[in-house]
Amino acid sequence: MGPLIISLDVATRKDLFQLLDQFDANETLTVKIGMEMFYGEGPQIVRDLLKKGHHIFLDLKLHDIPNTVENGMRQIGRLGVTYTTVHALGGAQMIAQAKRGLINGAQDAGVAPARLLAVTELTSITAQGLRNEQNCRLPMAEQVVSLTQLAKQAGADGVITSPLEVPALREQVGSDFLYVTPGIRPSGASKDDQARTATPSEAAHNGSNALVIGRPIIQAADPVSAYHQYLKEWQNAER
Numbered sequence: 290m291g292p293l294i295i296s297l298d299v300a301t302r303k304d305l306f307q308l309l310d311q312f313d314a315n316e317t318l319t320v321k322i323g324m325e326m327f328y329g330e331g332p333q334i335v336r337d338l339l340k341k342g343h344h345i346f347l348d349l350k351l352h353d354i355p356n357t358v359e360n361g362m363r364q365i366g367r368l369g370v371t372y373t374t375v376h377a378l379g380g381a382q383m384i385a386q387a388k389r390g391l392i393n394g395a396q397d398a399g400v401a402p403a404r405l406l407a408v409t410e411l412t413s414i415t416a417q418g419l420r421n422e423q424n425c426r427l428p429m430a431e432q433v434v435s436l437t438q439l440a441k442q443a444g445a446d447g448v449i450t451s452p453l454e455v456p457a458l459r460e461q462v463g464s465d466f467l468y469v470t471p472g473i474r475p476s477g478a479s480k481d482d483q484a485r486t487a488t489p490s491e492a493a494h495n496g497s498n499a500l501v502i503g504r505p506i507i508q509a510a511d512p513v514s515a516y517h518q519y520l521k522e523w524q525n526a527e528r
């Protein structure tokens with residue numbers, strides 16, 4: 290069973306440590322740093338969190354021409370994070386070069402290479418949006434399977450997708466690939482801007498390898514107890 294990744298979607302270093310300092314200092318966490326924090330604070334925040342012993346998912350969702358992505362990934366690879374992201378829609382060549390950049394960056398710095406996760410269809414995209422805005426003629430699950438096959442063949446280590454598609458992915462793409470799932474909401478909670486959601490136990494049951502949870506933890510009255518509640522549900526779910 291993989292980690293429950295806390296998405297630290299806050300604006301400043303001060304907000305981030307105000308949140309993290311509520312956790313027991315001995316508790317090793319896997320935390321996601323996204324564009325809001327990275328654009329505001331830069332790579333130093335990643336280095337500081339690594340020094341504290343946390344595992345980092347640096348989620349910058351690169352999507353550009355292959356050469357630009359490879360060079361960006363070389364910089365990310367030097368940081369020593371555990372996971373990072375590209376958009377699968379950037380294509381096979383872009384994904385392959387992203388992977389090469391990560392490996393070369395890790396070699397430059399003498400650290401382990403990050404696992405490359407390709408975002409399939411964002412969990413905020415509805416079936417209607419896929420059809421009417423992206424003009425995609427495939428149903429959601431087939432489109433996600435197709436992008437996942439592309440990502441796997443191009444050398445990614447896994448995908449980011451909704452937990453709803455994981456059963457089809459395990460069946461059609463295989464279980465030797467990471468399925469990391471955001472869009473997690475406790476039953477009855479607000480979906481916010483998410484569309485394709487599931488509870489932690491549904492995600493576990495569907496075969497997710499790791500969960501990404503942001504607002505239900507960081508906006509809770511007691512983020513530490515919310516985290517432990519979801520962690521317990523994730524760990525104890527029937528698989």
Ligand SMILES: O=C(O)c1cc(=O)[nH]c(=O)n1[C@@H]1O[C@H](COP(=O)(O)O)[C@@H](O)[C@H]1O
Nearest residue numbers: 296348410411412449471472501502503504
């Ligand atoms: O790549 C991601 O992590 C991601 C992909 C996706 O399809 N959907 C998605 O929600 N995410 C991220 O997962 C986190 C979910 O946050 P909450 O909706 O607050 O739990 C956010 O930081 C998103 O950027």
